[in-house]
Amino acid sequence: MTERESMEFDVVIVGAGPAGLSAAIELAKQGQENDNPISVVVVEKGSEVGAHILSGAVFEPTALNELIPDWREKNAPLNTEVSGDDIYLMTSDQKAQKIPSLFAPKTMHNHGNYIISLGNLCRWLGEQxxxxxxxxxxxxxxxxxLYNDDGSVKGVATGDMGIAEDGSQKDGFMRGMELHAKYTLFAEGCRGSLGKQLIQKFELDKGKEPQHYGIGIKELWTIPEEQHQQGLVVHTAGWPLSESKSSGGGFLYHIEDNQVVVGLITDLSYSNPHVSPFDEFQRYKHHPTIKQYLDNGERVSYGARALVKGGIQSQPTMHFAGGLLIGDNAGTLNFAKIKGSHTAMKSGMIAAQSIADALKADRKNDVLEEYTEAYKNSWAYKELYTQRNFGPAQHKWGNLIGSAYAFIDINIFNGKLPWTLSDPVADHNTLKPAAESSKINYPKPDGKLSFDKLSSVFISNTNHEEDQPVHLKLSDESIPVDHNLALYDEPAQRYCPAGVYEIIRDDDGSNPRLQINAQNCVHCKTCDIKDPKQNINWVCPEGAGGPNYPNM
Incomplete structure (x- = not known):
């Protein structure tokens, strides 16, 4: 195979999300201020900036105010300011108790925040x-x-284009490109494939608690004008996840143009292998608290994405020779707020400042320990520290008691209680055998409020070149049937929100085997996280493959 061509930059950034783009903008600013331009390139696996971005999203503008103070004059897509917060504890499939604002953790108060499409914000940041x-x-x-001879990170290589499923080169084959840099920033988002490799190679998680995750499933709806309350934020806990003793919560946000976004986050620490986060979400929309807004509406788009929620207890070391982890690749999301864009942006801005200082001092491929120090002195880290016990409390005591603890910890003591709760069991180790777990009979979709997986994937605009290597790699092809099916009724059939994993059998029901429908993959990364034997490795498919989210 021919050698790859290469390009040289001061900084390579992997991922055009809020962290990566904020770092790029801050690097440009630092170069202008020092009258010494810094060459920067951002590589993004989506077909366009924002194509793979999925978030709620209620956005706190703290970091944006610092990065681009005149964002209003520059028409940033922050169009809907939060006008009200409704918080409910759903006690059954028909009942819900509204929680007075006085008794809600203050992290759930959204005065001064905006309901946005994070994808559209990233498109705008890309333009800036x-x-x-x-x-x-x-x-x-x-x-x-890519690595230098001394083991430091040299940069990255992009994937070859035009490889057939059997590994042969198709017509139009194009070799990947090597991008070399003095420093490389990895801003891939939650469970980044390269970030995972770096954490393992440099033992960045040594002495840390395991990272924890949730899967967020979201839809965009257009609803009748009389049901729309622009700026209203609705958060819920309890049903339907409480029935399987799982934790997580739902949301419904009223944005502009008579549209709402509705979603459910299921913590991936659940223990019942029969749980299907997708079907839990479909049930969720039938609760009267949510249904009242969606009735007679039209579903516009669908998507799913894992989110990181372990907090500072699980954050890996963020620096290593020649590079840094930033944003959700480094676990910066604040799960107590259900927000991570502002902290991701701030981590990218701090990284840019650290790199600019290093370049000015003619340092390259160095270990930037000062970045971690600067991050720990920032408001982003202090915010995460204050709210560090929220997630472990939810896992330890459930939504109701966990939220009561959070009220005392955060509202009364401002996060200064002299202990840090532990959450030491990794999400892939929490499943109980299927024989010891209650089966869940999910209702069939009605085609009005609830839908099946394949019709949902269709409106995510997901597409992959069909004749390419499967990007969901099994370390051992016997494990799905011999272990996962035998012990857990192969939970991949249910935790995947896109119908990628399917157990098929012969006509007489014999010879079960796992079929991987990689074409359906929406890049949520749940399989990489929840597989009980850690047998699935998610790697990037051919560039531009995957979902194409509009306004998500």
């Missing part, structure tokens, strides 16, 4: 970055970390 001279390459997936 390009206007400052930043190069952005969408449709190119970074698939390999």
């Amino acid at each position: 970055a390009e206007a400052m001279g930043i190069e952005i390459f969408p449709g190119f997936a970074a698939t390999e970390v």
